[in-house]
Amino acid sequence: MGLGFQLHRHYDWLSCCSGHRGCLHERVSQFDAKEAYKACLRAAEYDTTGIKCPDLVLPHLMPKAKYYKNAIGYIPCDRENESVAKALEYAYDDWCISIFAEAMSDFESKAKYERFAKAYEFYFDKSIRFMRGLDSKGEWRTPFNACIYSP
Numbered sequence: 001m002g003l004g005f006q007l008h009r010h011y012d013w014l015s016c017c018s019g020h021r022g023c024l025h026e027r028v029s030q031f032d033a034k035e036a037y038k039a040c041l042r043a044a045e046y047d048t049t050g051i052k053c054p055d056l057v058l059p060h061l062m063p064k065a066k067y068y069k070n071a072i073g074y075i076p077c078d079r080e081n082e083s084v085a086k087a088l089e090y091a092y093d094d095w096c097i098s099i100f101a102e103a104m105s106d107f108e109s110k111a112k113y114e115r116f117a118k119a120y121e122f123y124f125d126k127s128i129r130f131m132r133g134l135d136s137k138g139e140w141r142t143p144f145n146a147c148i149y150s151p
Contacts, residue, residue: 037104040097044090044113046070066090074122077133077141084123084131091120 046067051058065086068075075083075090095117101110125132125140133141 033104037100037106040100041109044093044097044116069116069119073119074134074138076136078135083133087123088120088131091117094119 046062048062065075065080069090075087077083094113098110098113098117123131130146132144
């Protein structure tokens with residue numbers, strides 16, 4: 001069993017299931033699909049229950065961006081650095097979880113994570129044809145310049 005699953009089992013957290021996405025289709029030996037699915041669901045939610053660690057470590061184990069994504073449907077750029085990059089990564093993760101949920105015959109979670117996976121659409125500004133951050137008021141970050149990095 002891989003380190004991520006051991007950590008999930010013993011510490012009840014898994015910081016990211018992205019390294020384990022291919023396991024379902026690659027038929028990795030000694031692979032426990034039910035345990036992996038449980039770990040992916042746990043990693044996708046903002047839930048600090050049972051996590052015992054120093055306060056400075058918690059934001060790295062359970063990023064606040066997940067809370068925003070699940071609670072209000074997007075990650076505000078004025079509350080979280082790299083909000084668009086995180087949101088696009090989470091949308092892909094959620095799509096992968098929806099596929100995993102279907103394989104596990106968990107159709108309720110499949111629908112939930114398919115809905116979460118479409119969150120990338122919030123960030124596409126049709127007027128300039130770029131992905132763009134939304135602030136906590138739901139308005140586009142301005143000024144916008146695709147050639148300049150801003151956190």
